[in-house]
Amino acid sequence: MTPDGITLPAASATSDDDSFGAQEILKEEQQKVKEFVLSGDASMFYTNNVALTRKNQISDSFFIGGAGLSWIHSVTPQLQIQIGGRASIFRYVDTSSLDFEQLGAGIGFTWTAPTGWGIGIFGGYAFTDLLDKHSNQLLHDHEFTLGLQKAFVFNRVHSLTVGGLGSVGISDPFSAQRDQIAAYADYRIFLAGHFDVDLAYRVAGYFYNSGGRDDFNQTVTLGLHYRFKAWADVGALLFFGSNRSSKSVFDYDALNTGGSVALTVHF
Numbered sequence: 001m002t003p004d005g006i007t008l009p010a011a012s013a014t015s016d017d018d019s020f021g022a023q024e025i026l027k028e029e030q031q032k033v034k035e036f037v038l039s040g041d042a043s044m045f046y047t048n049n050v051a052l053t054r055k056n057q058i059s060d061s062f063f064i065g066g067a068g069l070s071w072i073h074s075v076t077p078q079l080q081i082q083i084g085g086r087a088s089i090f091r092y093v094d095t096s097s098l099d100f101e102q103l104g105a106g107i108g109f110t111w112t113a114p115t116g117w118g119i120g121i122f123g124g125y126a127f128t129d130l131l132d133k134h135s136n137q138l139l140h141d142h143e144f145t146l147g148l149q150k151a152f153v154f155n156r157v158h159s160l161t162v163g164g165l166g167s168v169g170i171s172d173p174f175s176a177q178r179d180q181i182a183a184y185a186d187y188r189i190f191l192a193g194h195f196d197v198d199l200a201y202r203v204a205g206y207f208y209n210s211g212g213r214d215d216f217n218q219t220v221t222l223g224l225h226y227r228f229k230a231w232a233d234v235g236a237l238l239f240f241g242s243n244r245s246s247k248s249v250f251d252y253d254a255l256n257t258g259g260s261v262a263l264t265v266h267f
Contacts, residue, residue, distance in 0.1 A: 033074075034266035037084075040067045045237075045258030050095050052243070052252045062092040064260075080110045082124075091133075099133040108145075120149045122165075140172040161186045177209040194227035215245045235260045 043064040050060040070084030085105040092098050108124025123146040130139040147165030154160070164183040171177035182204035189197045199222050206215040219241045227233040239256040 035071055035073050036267050037070045037072065038068075038265045038267070039070075039262065041065070041260055041262035043258055043260035045256050047254060047256045049252060049254040050092065050098065052254060054249065054251045058095065060092050060094045062090060065089050078112045078114055081107070082109070083107045096133075100138060101131045101133070101135075103129040103131070118150055120151075122147050122149060139176055141176070142170040144168050157190050159188050161188075175208075175210055179207045179209070181205050194233075196225050198223040198225065211247070213245060213247050213250065215243055215250065217241070217243045231265055232261075232263050235262070 041064075044061065045064070046059070046061045048059045049057040050062070051058060066086060066088035068084060068086035070082055072080060072082045074080050083106075086103075088102045090098075090100050090102070104126060106124055106126035108122065108126075110120055110122045112118065112120045124144075126143045126145070128139070128141045128143070129137065130141075132138055145165055145167040147163055149161060149163030152160045152162075162183075162185045164181075166179070166181050168179050169177050182202060184200065184202040186198065186200040188199075191197065200220070202219045202221075204217045206217060208214065219239065221240075222238040224236040225233060226235070236259045237257065239254075241252075241254045241256075243250065243252050245251055
């Protein structure tokens with residue numbers, strides 16, 4: 001498996017005398033695969049543009065707390081399916097009028113072609129509900145996604161993942177409904193121990209289904225991640241986003257930075 005969950009082509013079996021024993025150990029390990037993942041996390045971030053405005057930017061800090069449960073199952077060595085759900089809360093220090101909750105659920109798949117190219121096809125359906133802090137609905141969204149991804153594993157330390165995707169959305173209110181096309185690249189370095197650094201770039205076009213609005217969006221993310229236990233890790237994030245729209249009122253630049261603590265249990 002690559003760090004992004006893509007199944008690489010299986011290695012050929014050894015012809016040594018003890019290959020049978022190795023196969024028996026592998027079989028025993030496969031029987032112990034834990035398919036359920038229960039997670040919880042807490043993050044604190046600072047942003048220089050809390051309302052994503054073009055002018056008169058306001059800075060603020062905000063807290064994100066979330067929990068999720070997912071089931072990941074390998075149907076074949078090349079095909080994985082995942083079903084999961086997550087709930088999160090967003091709370092701002094000064095601009096509490098922007099506080100909201102997010103509920104989400106989805107089902108997806110990843111299929112890797114049985115060739116030496118290592119190209120993965122992924123897709124799925126995701127449902128998202130956004131509520132204000134008084135539990136009034138802000139957004140009801142259904143999204144269908146299909147994409148391609150390839151991982152280049154240079155050695156045990158360096159890897160690069162590139163991919164592209166397209167998605168179609170069905171939203172309420174209709175003014176928020178949009179489709180997108182995106183491409184991305186993610187370079188990861190595994191350093192000493194359980195420490196890794198991740199640098200990612202993403203470019204996307206968003207095409208709104210009403211109002212004649214089209215957006216060109218770019219993001220750059222630098223992440224630091226340290227796993228100090230099999231079930232616990234901490235991270236730091238620096239994020240820059242830029243949006244240019246056919247309607248200039250939606251133009252913005254935003255810089256976010258912060259850290260997180262996450263707990264993950266496999267069973």
